[in-house]
Amino acid sequence: MSNFDKADFIQAVYQMVKTVPRGRATSYGAIARSIGYPNMSRMVGTVLGNCNSAETGIPAYRVVNSQGILSGKDAFGTPTEMQEKLAEEGVMVENNRIKDWKRVFWDPMKEIATD
DNA sequence: AGCCTGACGCCGC
DNA sequence: CGCGGCGCCAGGC
Numbered sequence: 001m002s003n004f005d006k007a008d009f010i011q012a013v014y015q016m017v018k019t020v021p022r023g024r025a026t027s028y029g030a031i032a033r034s035i036g037y038p039n040m041s042r043m044v045g046t047v048l049g050n051c052n053s054a055e056t057g058i059p060a061y062r063v064v065n066s067q068g069i070l071s072g073k074d075a076f077g078t079p080t081e082m083q084e085k086l087a088e089e090g091v092m093v094e095n096n097r098i099k100d101w102k103r104v105f106w107d108p109m110k111e112i113a114t115d
Numbered sequence: 116a117g118c119c120t121g122a123c124g125c126c127g128c
Numbered sequence: 129c130g131c132g133g134c135g136c137c138a139g140g141c
Contacts, residue, residue: 006138028123039136045122046138065123072122082122 009037013047016108020062022089024106025098027066034108049075061085068101 012035020026028048029041037043044063049072053060061082065071070093073082083093092099 029125032123037137039124040138041123042121042137043123047122049122060122063122066125070122075122 009035009040009043010047012036013044014051014056014058017048017058017060017063019108019112020059020106023091023104025062025064025068025086025091025104026106026108027064027068029066030105030107030109031063034112045072048072059085064098068098068105070096070098 013031016031016035017026027041028044029038031044032038032040048058048060048063051058051060054077060072061076063072070082073079073096076082076085083096086093086098091104098104
């Protein structure tokens with residue numbers, strides 16, 4: 001039998017993304033690890049690509065790849081929407097990459113007490 | 116079932 | 129430090 005429930009996975013992703021505070025951002029891999037599926041970073045991206053953030057309010061724009069690059073910007077309304085959303089809360093983007101990524105990065109695993 | 120693709124990540128070179 | 133290769137897993141054909 002498989003313990004993996006897709007709907008459950010999707011909800012876990014949504015919930016974890018919502019914990020990312022304004023002015024910070026995290027990565028697909030960090031989300032995947034924090035919900036117990038360390039090898040599912042690609043699936044996190046797939047889920048966010050279908051989350052319809054405009055309607056659901058899920059801050060998908062706060063999730064980028066492990067290098068701080070806005071790899072999902074094409075899924076937003078305009079080519080600059082993702083960058084603008086981040087800029088509104090003080091996260092600067094240059095050449096499609098978050099500036100000071102190491103400082104902006106927010107790791108759910110370290111910020112959320114799991115023990 | 117096999118092959119290709121994708122909002123990924125890590126390791127080499 | 130950019131670039132390629134490979135591992136990863138679910139979906140569409």
